[in-house]
Amino acid sequence: MRNASEVGDLCTGCGTCTALCPPRALEMRVNEKKGVYEPVLTGECNDCGVCLRVCPGLGVDFRKLNMEIFGREPDDILLGNYEACYVAHSTDEKLRYDSSSGGMVTQVLLYLLEEGLIDGALVTRMNPEKPLEPEPFIARTPEEIIEARGSKYCPVPANVALREIIEVPGRYAVVGLPCHIQGIRKAELLNRKLRERIVYHLGIVCNHAPSFKATEFLLGMLGVEPGDVKGIRYRGGGWPGGLRVETEDGEILLLPEYWGSGFGQLFMPDRCQMCPDHMAELSDMSFADPWLREFNGETQGKTLMVTRKNPKILDKIRKKGLCEVESIEPSRVLLSQLYNIYMKKKVNMIGENIYNAEFPPIDPMDRLIAIIRPRNTKMPRKLTLKYFTFYAILASLKARMDFFR
Ligand SMILES: Cc1cc2nc3c(=O)[nH]c(=O)nc-3n(C[C@H](O)[C@H](O)[C@H](O)COP(=O)(O)OP(=O)(O)OC[C@H]3O[C@@H](n4cnc5c(N)ncnc54)[C@H](O)[C@@H]3O)c2cc1C
Incomplete structure (x- = not known):
């Protein structure tokens, strides 16, 4: 990639190209005019084309990746392939209170680390030296995982930290928005180390990351x-x-x-408007806010979860007393995000017909509720x-x- 203009406005700013570039010729920098990250050529490009092959901005073959990851096309074109849906929260009340919704992303990572199932996790904190700059990194201690809790409503080039996973052997979890997970899945097709070392993909449900x-x-x-x-x-x-x-x-x-x-819609980057993937469909588990009528009085936090792979993990965390979990109908999860999913799948340019499937009919009352949200x-x-x-x-x-x- 000679410069970001080769990808143009299709760049999601995820950072995958930078981490995968063999001659390390790319750096993610903020485009001050747009207020988003873009790759900039800072070294010698050898024209290998790896950057373009792993770029989720240029396109994602959802059918092919679903077959690779789950062995089948999606069960549900709005939710993606899934095993079950839950509403959960960490039983650590401080963690729950300090996190975004119920602290479940952080709780799952803490469990995986403490049980020795991973050696580190790709997460994002705000840079202590430059407080307005997000800092993706590999957390290797419980303290570092907790430090990264909470949503960052700004551009985050999380996948730059894939470089460390390629360089340092071990088992890793990754946490990312749908575009990050798409980049990781594309990179795993090319890079055996990433494919073998990333054992858990935690996806954050996302309408857009504001500039x-x-x-x-x-x-x-x-x-x-x-x-x-x-x-x-x-x-x-x-x-x-x-x-x-x-x-x-x-x-x-x-x-x-x-x-x-x-x-946020006032500051939605153009690329987010084209994204068809609200639910982080290519992750092993997706995490969301419970935007449902029944949680209107909630003050401490609960996380909606869609498990797609490794469903037993959640039960093990519950049995250790680290979280409380209840099943929830997939249709309720869908309803909590309905307007956004529908916009992404139906209205967005690239989202149209990614699976060549008909959209399921939506109950008029559900549609109305989705519109009058939040x-x-x-x-x-x-x-x-x-x-x-x-x-x-x-x-x-x-x-x-x-x-x-
Ligand atoms: C930009 C953005 C848009 C979102 N849009 C929606 C939405 O439309 N609907 C909805 O229901 N939920 C949305 N969420 C998800 C929601 O805010 C929570 O992240 C989710 O409910 C999980 O909460 P938690 O308490 O389990 O996470 P926590 O335990 O607080 O952990 C959050 C984890 O996410 C990582 N992280 C935070 N921000 C980013 C980022 N920008 N990029 C990569 N990694 C990050 C952190 O490092 C941390 O590991 C969005 C989140 C973000 C960051």
Whole structure:
């Protein structure tokens, strides 16, 4: 890849090309205009083409990868191949409270590490030296896994950390958004070490990862200069939680439930609008927020989980008393994300007919509920936030009109 323009606006910013590039000629850098990561040629390119072959932005053969991973085409074209669905939460109340939803991603990783089933996990924390910069890394201790808890609503080139998995033998888990998991699956087809060493793929359900412009906007709302930020957490503090910014002066500023207003859609990168994979269909397990009526009163957090491979792990974690788990109907999981999945599968350009299958009929009432989501949003109190919410809702409504059509 001579430069990012070879992939153009199809780049997801996942970082797979950078980790796999044999002459190490690529680096992920922020495109300041767009506020997203892109690969930049910084060394000598040998024209091997590996970067383009592992790029999920250029295209993902979902049929082929489903056959490779699960041995069959998807059971359900909206959820993907799955074994069962659950609602779960960690029994470590602090972890649960500090994580995004129920702390289940972190809890699964802690179990795998403590049982010796993995030697490390690819996760993402915010860089302690540069607090607004996400830092993907291989966590090798429980403390490091816990440090990485919580969703990062900004671009994350997580797959740059695949380089360490290629270089250091061991068994690994990876945590990523759908585009990260797609890149990893494509890279595994080419690279035997990745195929053998990555033993668990944990997928984060994702509508989109907002550009860095979103973080700038939120800091502006709070009246904080980026240079004054000492630490930022996009989620945590109970469910559904909110943004927490710590300034160099020691001030703590909070913005509750800011994403629920549809805010993120104002800062959705173009590439996310083309993505057909909301549920991280190529992962072994997917994790989501429980956006369902029955969880409206929830304050501590619960994670919706779709198990696709290795289903026994969850039962083992439960038997050790590390989490509480209940079954939930797949249709409820679908309903919790219905508007977003439907947008991705039906409306998005590339999403159209990835499996050449008909879309299942959707109950009109379910469709209506999906449109009037998010119902968990509480109107922020500050006047400025009301303006902001008003504009965000307008943008959100505009996007929802597509759903009606
Ligand atoms: C950008 C983004 C969009 C999302 N969109 C939706 C949605 O539309 N609907 C929905 O139901 N849920 C969505 N989620 C998922 C939700 O926010 C939680 O991540 C999920 O419920 C798991 O919660 P948890 O408490 O089990 O995770 P935790 O235990 O808090 O662990 C989260 C893990 O994810 C990793 N991680 C966090 N952010 C990123 C990132 N940007 N890239 C790669 N790895 C990351 C962390 O390193 C950590 O290991 C989204 C998450 C993100 C990051």
